[in-house]
Amino acid sequence: MSIKRALVSVSDKTGIVDFCRELSQMGVEIISTGGTSSLLSKEGVPVIGISDVTGFPEIMDGRVKTLHPAVHSGLLAVRDNEEHTRQMEELGLGYIDLVVVNLYPFQETIAKPDVAYEDAIENIDIGGPTMLRSAAKNHAFVSVVVDASDYSQVLEEVRNDGDTTLETRKRLAAKVFRHTAAYDALISDYLSNVNGDPLPERLTVTYEKLQDLRYGENPHQQAAFYRKPLAAQDTLTTAEQLHGKELSYNNINDANAALQIVKEFEEPAVVAVKHMNPCGVGIGASIYEAYSKAYAADPTSIFGGIVAANRIIDSDTAGKLSEIFLEIVLAPDFTQEALDILTKKKNIRLLKTGELNAARKRESQFVVTSIDGGMIVQQSDVHSIEASELNVVTDRAPSEEELKQLLFGWKVVKHVKSNAIVLAANDMTVGVGAGQMNRVGAAKIAIEQAGEQAKGAILASDAFFPMGDTLELAAKAGITAVIQPGGSIKDEESIKVANEYGIAMVFTGVRHFKH
């Protein structure tokens, strides 16, 4: 077989003129629709209008142009089926051997901040996917191209053999069904959200591959990195790597965790993460001060860690960052001097996120956790609390300084694996107890890590105290103020201990479990 007739109808016209010109020079007849056909004619590529094939005008603003038996029989006819060929002849229909179609830009349309519903609907392509599907189904005979990056391979094969190979057609067909499935997933997601039904009876999600990863959490696990089609601009999926080796699976997980925490803060803040938990968080008047605190919080654990900052890294901060081994530094940007300092280190990875939007933290999105045989979906935990929403439950109310530290600790503990306890003082964490099976165990770890710094520190707990023992331990370590959700049947036990020791305790009424 050889390709004799092609149908070309593309919204994204990148590369289409050169592709069609070469096909035409090889003797392929080009049929095309409105805008595509105008462009090809203008560029001097011989083209037959679709209406000449269908005998029907393009109508309804292009809603109906290729949706015609003359097109679909030409695409779907099984070439070695006598009945099909007889019908083609009887009805005077012609075969179409190659389809080149890319669809109305639905994704680009709904990505616009104030997209009108009507505009979104108008950008749902109907004729395009229909041709793609017909051609892809009949890949035994028909070639189908949905992606401009495949033009060169198709040209090469046609140049060599007059047709693509079956292997290529199979690959192109599979790509088409992935493409149309993703296209429809995006439409259904958009409409479900517009209808206020973000968790419908059938969830169709689509992701595009950013890169293959060398391996997963461990070297024997295969892995890849995917992005949502409409990912926000200040996420790891949109960050630009300025220096260093390729990111690993664990790097991506940790860097994502660091980014989520640092986005909690409006003021200059730095977060150091190890194995998904913050080991040091600091805020300050400058990013240098914030990093100095995040470092001092736990100089042992930060080694080999992931550091995220919410301000541009300057040369002073870069100098201090370069004193130890760090896997990754993420920041909105780096000054040239900072880059000169940090890029001297071969093993550090530098990621530029662009401006971090602290306000975005309030926009909840759905997050997915895989379980064996399925997945669970929930809104992301974007809750944040104001001082006025806190309920003072002890005789003593927190001082202004304690209140500041309590709110700081609460922002951090939200991101620590449960059971989580965070101790904070002077705008930095001084102890983090993460992922323990009992709350008092988490408190013990945090207090032990803080050492002398526990005296005068505040304590934040991601969930209520089931009994008074944690408060007892905190009081003995010199903690002066506590923030926790409240709601235990034994709250009174904790309040009593707090009052005995003059501790100020506030309830948030909100829990921040994280698993």
Ligand SMILES: NC(=O)c1ncn([C@@H]2O[C@H](COP(=O)(O)O)[C@@H](O)[C@H]2O)c1NC=O
């Ligand atoms: N309705 C139809 O019959 C139809 N046939 C092709 N299209 C789309 O029209 C676009 C190309 O249009 P033009 O060649 O006029 O620029 C392509 O994205 C193609 O997928 C159609 N439009 C949408 O449904």
